[in-house]
Every structure is written in structure tokens, then in C-alpha cells.
Amino acid sequence: MRDIRPAGDLLALARDGDGEAFRGLVEPYRHELQVHCYRILGSVQDAEDLVQETLLAAWRGIGGYEERASVRTWLYRIATNRCLNALRAGSRRPHAGYEPEVPLPEPSHRRPEPSWLEPYPDTLLDEIVDGTPGPEARYELRESVSLAFLTALQQLPPRQRAVLVLRDVMGFRAAEVATILDTTENAVTSALTRARGALANELPDRENAPRPNSPLERRIVADFIRVFEAGDVDAVVAMLTDDALLTMPPLPLEYQGIEAVRHFLATVALRDGRRHVLIPTRANGQPAFGCYMRDPRTSIMHAHGVVVLTLAGDRIAALTRFLDNSLLTTFGLPRSLRV
Structure with missing residues (x-):
């Protein structure tokens, strides 16, 4: 059950070491944080690992939270930087090996490296509260988790990937993204321009899909x-x-x-x-x-x-x-x- 006490009360209690209050403070954001990490990493299992790391880091750092940004933005800052650190370090869950039973035909195209992309269950998407994206978001939830979008997203350099997700999917303002990534608004704008251009080249030009369950x-x-x-x-x-x-x-x-x-x-x-x-x-x-x-x-x-x-x-x-x-x-x- 969701804790309905005011966030200010929960924050004060969490700073005093109240674990239940901390859970009440961060739990509303758990599912959207998992999807956020999934978009950047492409793996459901890696995303869940990073969410656990994010919440642990937030619990340990709650005393240093200065309320310059909302709790949600603060959590996104921790989660995004943890994802980028994981990508830089290559510290990700290895994929299971695959041995084909028969020789595979010569493909039409070979990508330079394996795809980390995994499918994301819709049952988890159903747990995200409607209206999560900010007013500057360019993509609806369904479009922003489609395989075509995720496949194109994985081709971007990690930092461009993070900027595009934060700006165009989550709808954070440029100033908020600069705070999350500890950079300047100009750097965010430049990275976003490059990411949008690259994504436009990668995304297929498809006729609209039928509505789900139509x-x-x-x-x-x-x-x-x-x-x-x-x-x-x-x-x-x-x-x-x-x-x-x-x-x-x-x-x-x-x-x-x-x-x-x-x-x-x-x-x-x-x-x-x-x-x-x-x-x-x-x-x-x-x-x-x-x-x-x-x-x-x-x-x-x-x-x-x-x-x-x-x-x-x-x-x-x-x-x-x-x-x-x-x-x-x-x-x-x-x-x-x-x-």
C-alpha cells in the first residue's frame, strides 16, 4: 500500500533512519526508474540490478539530499549515472551462449557487436502511473518502449542515449538534464541535436501499427x-x-x-x-x-x-x-x- 503521508514528513523521517518512511518516499518511482534504466541498458535484468543499486545509494545518501531538485529528479540523477557507469565499465550480466543446431544462413547484414536488447513485459509497463512524462516529452510510453525505438536507441553513444531519453521520453527540461548529468545546458542541447539526428536515421519509417488488443x-x-x-x-x-x-x-x-x-x-x-x-x-x-x-x-x-x-x-x-x-x-x- 502506498504511503499517503506528505513527502516532507517522509523525508524528515527517512533522514532520521526510518526505513519504512524511505520506502514510502521512493516506492512511487520504482517502476518508472526500472523502465528508464531499461531504455538506457536494453536489459530487463540489468535494469532491475541498477534500480536496486540506485535505491541503496539513495538510502545511504539521504542525509546529503539538499532538496535543490525534487525527489524524483534526484533519483533519476542517481539512476542515470549508475547506468552510464555500468556501460563504461562493461559490468553487465553476460548473455547466455547460443549454439545453433544447424548452420545459420548468411545474413543480409551483420552488426559489429551483439545486441544487448531484451524484451520488456507489458505487465510491468501497466504499473507505471499515467502522466509520468513531462510536458516536453516527444514520445508516448508505448512508442518509447517499442523494439524499433529501443533498437535504434542502443546504437547511440551512452551519453547521447541518456540525454535523449531524459529530454524526449521523460520530458525533463534542459536545465534539469544538465543537473542530472552534471554538465551544461549547452552540452545537453548539443548532445540532443546529435542524438535526434542519429535516431531519425535509425528508426524505420513504418505505417502505424494497429492499436493494442484491437x-x-x-x-x-x-x-x-x-x-x-x-x-x-x-x-x-x-x-x-x-x-x-x-x-x-x-x-x-x-x-x-x-x-x-x-x-x-x-x-x-x-x-x-x-x-x-x-x-x-x-x-x-x-x-x-x-x-x-x-x-x-x-x-x-x-x-x-x-x-x-x-x-x-x-x-x-x-x-x-x-x-x-x-x-x-x-x-x-x-x-x-x-x-
Whole structure:
């Protein structure tokens, strides 16, 4: 239950060592801080680690909090700088290794390094209070956690990434961002200009996706489950846009276009009559599935990652399969199923 005592009373008590008062002071910001760290780091697990570090640092430093900024801004200062320190130090949770069962086709494109991006469960987004972004925000919550936005964001240098998130996603004023990052307003403005230009080049120009849980989205999801579970490569391909993209984070491989995706599905994902079961969920404001592969020798279906669809109109513009099976637990899904 949220503590409804005035923030000033909670702050005074927290400074006197009252742990419950401190929790009442910071708890309203926990979920939005986690999403903030996720945008900068690209990893749900790393973001939760950094939120824990942030709150511990705030508890230890509460006596030095001078109230020059709001508690929320103070927490964002700690969290943002902890994220930047983690990126500089490379002190991040290692990804699980992936050994393909068959040689993978030559990709259309190879990124210079693995992607740290992980899917973010919509159930966690639902816990963020509406109206969190400030008046200068350029992006709505749903857009600012989409895979296309997060993928583009991860290509920015860390400091530009932080400035863009603080200004255009969270809506902090330039002066507030300068305080958070311990820099000047001119430096913030310069970094933001470069970040916006780079992001514009990275973000795909897509037709608007259908609204979440709309009849159109539900129809696309139902059709995809039906044809993918049937192993029907041609039917899956028929649902794609001409420039559809298939990726498998953290592998730095991209398969672009219908023929490249068709070849991958036929030779890897759905080869030799492989059959899957898809359990619907949602990630990053998009339709997603826990993916399980049938074992013909037993009644067990084994985890086969998380699949997220990026929709454009009535088509699928991107298929993203996250290879780390441990992500299933983040969505409340089991590591195996029984037929």
C-alpha cells in the first residue's frame, strides 16, 4: 500500500533512519526508474540490478539530499549515472551462449557487436502511473518502449542515449538534464541535436501499427499462431511486409526481405517439419509469444525463446526471436510444457 503521508514528513523521517518512511518516499518511482534504466541498458535484468543499486545509494545518501531538485529528479540523477557507469565499465550480466543446431544462413547484414536488447513485459509497463512524462516529452510510453525505438536507441553513444531519453521520453527540461548529468545546458542541447539526428536515421519509417488488443491486432496474432504452429512457411511469409526483418538478439545477424526470411524459416526455424507451440503474451507494447518446440519422442515441449511481432498496418514488419530461454520467467511463463 502506498504511503499517503506528505513527502516532507517522509523525508524528515527517512533522514532520521526510518526505513519504512524511505520506502514510502521512493516506492512511487520504482517502476518508472526500472523502465528508464531499461531504455538506457536494453536489459530487463540489468535494469532491475541498477534500480536496486540506485535505491541503496539513495538510502545511504539521504542525509546529503539538499532538496535543490525534487525527489524524483534526484533519483533519476542517481539512476542515470549508475547506468552510464555500468556501460563504461562493461559490468553487465553476460548473455547466455547460443549454439545453433544447424548452420545459420548468411545474413543480409551483420552488426559489429551483439545486441544487448531484451524484451520488456507489458505487465510491468501497466504499473507505471499515467502522466509520468513531462510536458516536453516527444514520445508516448508505448512508442518509447517499442523494439524499433529501443533498437535504434542502443546504437547511440551512452551519453547521447541518456540525454535523449531524459529530454524526449521523460520530458525533463534542459536545465534539469544538465543537473542530472552534471554538465551544461549547452552540452545537453548539443548532445540532443546529435542524438535526434542519429535516431531519425535509425528508426524505420513504418505505417502505424494497429492499436493494442484491437480486432485487427487480435486477428493478426491468431493467424500467426495458426500458421506458425502448423509449420507453414509460405503462409507465414504471406503475412510479412516486403521489407520484413528477422533478428535473433543477442546474435548480430539480420535477415531482411521476404526471400531472406523465407529461407531462414525453411532451413532453420521450421525445417524438417519442426512444430512449435506459441503462448501469447505482450512485450514492449507489441504482441509476443513464449515459444516452445515439440519433442516427438516425449510429451515435453521445450522452451525456444521469446518471439515478438512488430506490426505495420495489417502486416508483420519484423520478427524478433530472443534466444535466452531464461527470459520466459520474466513473462511468468514456464521453461517447459507438457502436451
